[in-house]
Amino acid sequence: MSTEWLAQVERRAALHGALADPGRLAVVDLLSRGDASPSELAAHLALPSNLLSHHVNVLVAHGLVERTRSEGDRRRTYLRLLPTELGPFTTALPRPRRVLFVCTANSARSHLAVALWRRASTVPAASAGTHPAGAVDPGAVAAARRHDLDLRDARPRQVDTVRLDGDLVITVCDRAHEEIGLTADAHWSVPDPVRVGDDAAFDHALDELDRRIRELAPRLVAA
Structure with a gap:
């Protein structure tokens, strides 16, 4: 059995685990529509900032989300959904x-x-x-x-x-x-x-x- 294939299976299992929490899945669903700052996500989801920060950190650690710096005010951070082995998130x-x-x-x-x-x-x-x-x-x-x-x-x-x-x-x-x-x-x-x-x-x-x-x-x- 291929070691590379097993590593891919483990990677996909880890991604599914990261998405198993409803709060993190809601973050990913919103980011599938477009980038958002943490404050915009918090307003949409009515989550306390510390809990949202935890969810975002988990998603970043698993390579599902990345942070970018605004070209506008240069202070704001935007969160962007990254392509993964799981494919696109395609809610209608x-x-x-x-x-x-x-x-x-x-x-x-x-x-x-x-x-x-x-x-x-x-x-x-x-x-x-x-x-x-x-x-x-x-x-x-x-x-x-x-x-x-x-x-x-x-x-x-x-x-x-x-x-x-x-x-x-x-x-x-x-x-x-x-x-x-x-x-x-x-x-x-x-x-x-x-x-x-x-x-x-x-x-x-x-x-x-x-x-x-x-x-x-x-x-x-x-x-």
């Missing part, structure tokens, strides 16, 4: 009328997310920014061209002029997520490729957006 979610991707400048990540979303789902999608730039960043246009995505009609727009009732709002930028008054249904903490400026940064952002979109799109089912 109500199908929205539209998905709205929001970042700060609406010049790169949110437009790329819309282009990727249109490949993966028939649910309509749009994008907007909390502080729109004057134009789509050239690096985003170049990245779209490399990946055969269409940004020809993309232009930055202010979120208040775009958002509609019934939108599923997903922030793809820490700074936008932390804007006072902007309430999002999910948050994806995707590093800003414009800040770095090279092809690798834009390709990394595209890969991360694509992974998350491919996990979310099949979960949106009609009520």
